[in-house]
Amino acid sequence: RKYFTRYCDKLAASICAKFTQQVYRCRPINSVGCEQLLLDCHALKATLLQMPVMGAKVIRDPPVSYTRMVNKSLTRPELVLQVVMGEYTSHAQLLDKTIRLLPDLSLAD
Secondary structure, three states, rough: HHHHHHHHHHHHHHHHHHHHHHHHHOOOOHHHHHEEEEEHHHHHHHHHHHHOOOOOOOOOOOOHHHHHHHHHHHHHHHHHHHHHHOOOOHHHHHHHHHHHHHOOOOOOO
């Protein structure tokens, strides 16, 4: 069981990194595309969070460190998609929402 959990850790980290990379490559994107990617992100998160306990005979929660890693890895693309999905009438509104949701924004983002 411990080997399967370690495998899930590595697989989830790889999938989350690849998903984040692909979200950044989807430029330009409209609000409908952002909504779909946001739904996909939520579905991916739900699936990954249940992966370590799939098929277990004893019902239990996934490891806390695994849950924390998945949540942290997929929070960034969720926030980026929420910023891009919004309707803005001025650049100031976009900037305000971006700073509010992503305070540690870098130039690459």
